[in-house]
Amino acid sequence: MSEVVQKDKALAALMEDAERIYTLISSQKQHLCLAQCPAFEEVVDTQMYGFSREIAYASKIGIVSEDEGHRILSDLEKTLNDVYTEMYDEKKEQI
Incomplete structure (x- = not known):
């Protein structure tokens, strides 16, 4: 029983990290920094890599x-990707 509970807790922790x-x-979408900030892209890449390792x-x-x-x-x-696409579409409409 405790193994099931531990798996549930671990899965919940993974989903919290994804969130x-x-x-x-x-x-960052609010700041329109996604496409113009290489540093932010590095953060995202690092976060995604870390999450993939988890x-x-x-x-x-x-x-x-x-x-x-x-x-x-x-x-x-x-x-x-949906967030990036939405931001790109909004930005495109403003032009």
């Missing part, structure tokens, strides 16, 4: 399956 990255991107570790120790890990990363990447 933190999404929030980071979304908050997922890989969780997969190795059996917290998530490899497929589930790929799905979590893919979902986050798609969500982030």
